Amino acid sequence: MSMDGDRREKMATAVAPDFILDRRDAVPALVGRHDDFLIVSGLAGTSRDVAALTEDGAHTYTMAGAMGGACMIGLGLALARPDKRVLVVTGDGELLMNVGALATIAVVNPPNLAIVCVDNGHYGETGYQKSHTSLGVDLERIAAGSGIKATRTVATEGELADGTRMLRGSNGTAFVVLRVKPTDPPAFKRNMDPSACRHRFRTALLGQG
Amino acid sequence: MDEHDDAPAKWQDELYDLLRRNNVTQFAYVPDAGHRILIDRSLADLQAHSVALTTEEEGVALLAGADLGGARGVLLMQSSGTGNCINMLSLIKGGRFPFLTLVSMRGDFGEGNPWQFPMGQAVEPVLAAMGVICLRIERPEEVVPTVSAALTMVFQSGNAVAVLLTQNLLGAKQF
Numbered sequence: 001m002s003m004d005g006d007r008r009e010k011m012a013t014a015v016a017p018d019f020i021l022d023r024r025d026a027v028p029a030l031v032g033r034h035d036d037f038l039i040v041s042g043l044a045g046t047s048r049d050v051a052a053l054t055e056d057g058a059h060t061y062t063m064a065g066a067m068g069g070a071c072m073i074g075l076g077l078a079l080a081r082p083d084k085r086v087l088v089v090t091g092d093g094e095l096l097m098n099v100g101a102l103a104t105i106a107v108v109n110p111p112n113l114a115i116v117c118v119d120n121g122h123y124g125e126t127g128y129q130k131s132h133t134s135l136g137v138d139l140e141r142i143a144a145g146s147g148i149k150a151t152r153t154v155a156t157e158g159e160l161a162d163g164t165r166m167l168r169g170s171n172g173t174a175f176v177v178l179r180v181k182p183t184d185p186p187a188f189k190r191n192m193d194p195s196a197c198r199h200r201f202r203t204a205l206l207g208q209g
Numbered sequence: 210m211d212e213h214d215d216a217p218a219k220w221q222d223e224l225y226d227l228l229r230r231n232n233v234t235q236f237a238y239v240p241d242a243g244h245r246i247l248i249d250r251s252l253a254d255l256q257a258h259s260v261a262l263t264t265e266e267e268g269v270a271l272l273a274g275a276d277l278g279g280a281r282g283v284l285l286m287q288s289s290g291t292g293n294c295i296n297m298l299s300l301i302k303g304g305r306f307p308f309l310t311l312v313s314m315r316g317d318f319g320e321g322n323p324w325q326f327p328m329g330q331a332v333e334p335v336l337a338a339m340g341v342i343c344l345r346i347e348r349p350e351e352v353v354p355t356v357s358a359a360l361t362m363v364f365q366s367g368n369a370v371a372v373l374l375t376q377n378l379l380g381a382k383q384f
Contacts (some may be wrong), residue, residue, distance in 0.1 A: 040274070061277060066300035069270030073300075076274025076282065079235060079258045084278075100263030101270075108260055194304035198277065206279045 021155065023118055023180040028053050029160050030116065030167070030178055031087065035059060037114075038077060038205070042070040042090030044125035044185075046118050050089050051190035058204035064192050068098030071115055075105050078113035081205075085112050087167065092119040092133045099142060102175070106147035109172040115143075116167065117175070120182040128182055143175040155179040220352045221246035224311075227353055228283060231360045233309075234258060235275045235282030237268035243313025243379050244285040265290035266297040273306045281364060284310040288317070289328045291336060291371070298339040301369050308341070308369035309359060319381030332373065341369040347377040 027049040031037070034053050039060040041050040047062035054060050063070060074088035095102075095117050105113065121134035133139060140153045150170035154163040154177065163176045191197055199209040225247050228236075236251035237260045238244055251259035262268050268284035275282040286294075291312060301308045315322070316329015333343045342362065346355050352374075359370040 038278075040277075063300075065303065066270070066297050068266065069273070069297055069300055072267045072270035073274035073277070075260070076235060076271040076276075076280070077278045078274075079260075080275045080278025080280035098264070098267065101267050104260065104262050104267055108258070194300065198304045198306060201277050202279070205277070 018155065019119075019121055019179050019181050021157070021178070021180045022183060023049060023120065023178075024052075024183075024186050026154075026160065026178055026180055027089070027116075027118060029157075030154065030163050030176070031089070032164050032168075036168070037085050037087035038081065039087045039089060040070050040074045040077065041088070042094035043067055044091065044094075045120070046070075046089045046091050046094070046185070047190065048185040048188050049118060052186035052188040056188070056190040058200050061197055061201050062190055063194075065194075067094055068101070070094055071098070071101040071105060074113055074115065075101075075108060075110065078110040079108070082110070082112055085114065085168070086110075088113070088115045090115070090117055091124075092117060092121065092131045092139060093123045095139060096132055096137070099139075102143050102146040102148065105173055106143075109148075111170065111172050114167040114170075114174040115176070116163075117177045118180055119177050120180050122182040124182060124184065140175070140177045143177075148173055148175045150174040151176070153177040153179060218246055220349045222250070223353055224356060225250040227356055227360075229254070229257065231281070231364070233281045233283050233360075235260065235271065235280060236285065237262055237271050237282060238285035239263075239265055239268075239287070239290055241285065241287045241313055243287065243374060244311065247285055247311075265293040268310075269294050269297040269301060269308070272308055273300050273304060276306050281307075282309075284308075286310060286312055288312055288314045288332045288373075289325065291332050292328045295335060295339060298336075298341065298369070302340040305367060306369075307363045307367050309363045310341075310371045311356075312371050312373050313379055314373055314375045318376040320376065321381060332371075336371050339369075341371050343371050343373055345373045345375055347375050349378065352378070 316325035
């Protein structure tokens with residue numbers, strides 16, 4: 001990590017003392033066996049979390065733009081494939097950009113969809129500016145208020161196992177906030193061509209690009 | 210309902226049947242009078258998913274997800290909703306996802322609400338700028354052939370197509 005990045009991280013950590021888990025450990029621990037899922041990830045940090053976890057696997061579609069779309073891509077995929085479990089891994093900033101998607105998803109409520117919001121309270125990609133979740137906004141309460149019945153906030157190691165269970169089985173869509181320190185995601189060079197990744201995903205799942 | 214309202218029901222029913230025959234199973238929409246029959250038919254159809262959105266851009270992402278899973282969908286929206294989709298269309302253009310939307314036009318022929326004009330008049334240039342091909346329908350007998358052509362362009366050739374249901378077709382809302 002660069003000096004600059006290190007300093008930004010320290011500043012961000014200082015303003016978010018309740019955020020203690022490290023995403024580099026917590027995301028793999030929460031997700032568990034990743035190939036049990038079809039995975040859609042949001043931009044920046046969560047795409048690198050997922051790419052590092054799966055070695056940029058063909059069962060993942062990792063975004064780097066179209067901010068606000070991850071949860072709804074997950075919904076379309078979950079409705080198309082009720083025989084598979086679909087996991088969305090997105091960040092607080094990406095989710096806040098289209099938080100109405102939680103209301104849309106709650107109404108449809110597919111049981112094969114689970115959403116993890118890796119909440120570091122900051123926009124890590126653009127220099128660790130605070131997001132609304134550092135300023136009092138609680139995404140689990142928004143999800144619950146939208147009508148999603150299965151919700152959790154995981155902020156400590158001891159809460160990880162409960163979150164993992166929720167992602168793997170509930171009567172409706174599950175939503176887990178994974179609260180983490182505002183530190184950098186793993187460095188992983190993934191394929192960022194959205195068309196090539198679509199082709200890769202469909203070939204692996206459907207046998208056709 | 211006056212007799213003027215009976216005509217749209219016929220082509221809307223034909224349109225729904227056409228979409229279903231072409232294996233469209235995900236219907237996404239923000240509630241809209243222009244798409245009333247399609248929305249009601251999708252709600253009553255146990256073999257289809259009827260997804261009410263809070264904003265139209267959700268539907269763009271939904272349809273990309275449907276495609277990743279091998280399913281087909283359509284986004285039903287009003288012309289003002291196209292403006293809400295623009296950055297999300299990056300996903301469609303960059304990912305070369307097939308994309309079909311039916312747009313009920315406002316701010317066009319005979320419009321009586323001045324608030325509808327800025328977005329209504331911008332629909333075609335804005336969608337074109339994001340790589341979406343626009344096909345306009347002015348008359349009821351054009352609906353089935355034009356949407357059939359759009360289905361081929363989208364799901365066979367992999368394009369993004371918006372079919373614009375004009376106020377010539379739908380009638381301008383009276384104020």
